[in-house]
Amino acid sequence: xxxxxxxxxxxxxxxxxxxxxxxxxxxxxxxxxxxxxxxxxxxxxxxxxx
Amino acid sequence: xxxxxxxxxxxxxxxxxxxxxxxxxxxxxxxxxxxxxxxxxxxxxxxxxxxxxxxxxxxxxxxxxxxxxxxxxxxxxxxxxxxxxxxxxxxxxxxxxxxxxxxxxxxxxxxxxxxxxxxxxxxxxxxxxxxxxxxxxxxxxxxxxxxxxxxxxxxxxxxxxxxxxxxxxxxxxxxxxxxxxxxxxxxxxxxxxxxxxxxxxxxxxxxxxxxxxxxxxxxxxxxxxxxxxxxxxxxxxxxxxxxxxxxxx
Numbered sequence: 001x002x003x004x005x006x007x008x009x010x011x012x013x014x015x016x017x018x019x020x021x022x023x024x025x026x027x028x029x030x031x032x033x034x035x036x037x038x039x040x041x042x043x044x045x046x047x048x049x050x
Numbered sequence: 051x052x053x054x055x056x057x058x059x060x061x062x063x064x065x066x067x068x069x070x071x072x073x074x075x076x077x078x079x080x081x082x083x084x085x086x087x088x089x090x091x092x093x094x095x096x097x098x099x100x101x102x103x104x105x106x107x108x109x110x111x112x113x114x115x116x117x118x119x120x121x122x123x124x125x126x127x128x129x130x131x132x133x134x135x136x137x138x139x140x141x142x143x144x145x146x147x148x149x150x151x152x153x154x155x156x157x158x159x160x161x162x163x164x165x166x167x168x169x170x171x172x173x174x175x176x177x178x179x180x181x182x183x184x185x186x187x188x189x190x191x192x193x194x195x196x197x198x199x200x201x202x203x204x205x206x207x208x209x210x211x212x213x214x215x216x217x218x219x220x221x222x223x224x225x226x227x228x229x230x231x232x233x234x235x236x237x238x239x240x241x242x243x244x245x246x247x248x249x250x251x252x253x254x255x256x257x258x259x260x261x262x263x264x265x266x267x268x269x270x271x272x273x274x275x276x277x278x279x280x281x282x283x284x285x286x287x288x289x290x291x292x293x294x295x296x297x298x299x
Contacts, residue, residue, distance in 0.1 A: 015103035024107045024161040
């Protein structure tokens with residue numbers, strides 16, 4: 001379970017594939033966060049009506 | 051041996067409480083598994099000798115793709131139960147699954163495009179696997195649009211259930227597309243790596259991420275079905291009795 005990377009900058013560069021790797025993981029994180037925010041907004045609306 | 055009476059929870063009022071108890075456990079499992087899987091996939095796993103570090107997209111792409119299909123089958127299953135038994139809760143579950151399924155399908159296509167560019171040299175190709183997955187996204191969108199277009203909830207349940215059930219034939223087409231047609235997309239990915247020592251840690255990362263996605267999907271679907279129950283049962287006495295408590299649990 002030791003890190004594969006020699007440094008943080010190596011990790012961020014992803015061997016030159018940073019755009020593709022971080023583009024995948026970043027958009028996934030954003031999409032899940034948006035879904036959770038939408039659920040929260042829907043709950044708020046229900047609470048306001050109540 | 052005690053027998054569980056599954057019909058007990060078929061009442062939305064009872065399932066509402068059960069789902070509320072399950073959400074935090076599923077959410078906690080999703081967070082723990084997600085962090086563990088990301089640690090393995092992004093930090094611990096070595097690079098791939100052929101695809102270099104672009105292969106790390108697999109840790110999102112495969113779990114999201116699996117979920118896109120699993121959630122569709124679940125949506126079609128609950129739609130069928132809802133139609134056959136005229137069960138409200140089953141229809142509500144199908145309704146709750148659709149947005150998350152659509153999201154997983156989008157993520158499958160998005161990460162696939164970002165993986166295709168460095169490995170195939172193109173973001174998109176009209177290959178059988180990619181095209182059938184795009185059709186899956188349209189099925190989810192069609193399902194949600196159809197629901198939204200019908201004011202009467204019970205009629206919306208029935209109409210969208212028919213669409214969901216008809217569309218389920220697309221799932222085996224997606225799954226077997228890489229065998230049935232000569233596709234640019236690779237075959238089953240669980241045995242993708244050549245080097246056995248690397249395969250173990252990569253496989254572990256992928257399975258942990260898949261479990262994290264399952265847990266996330268359960269948490270979100272249970273949370274959403276609770277909101278749907280409240281929205282649709284607003285006239286019911288038990289929902290009105292929740293109101294003095296103020297904030298929803």
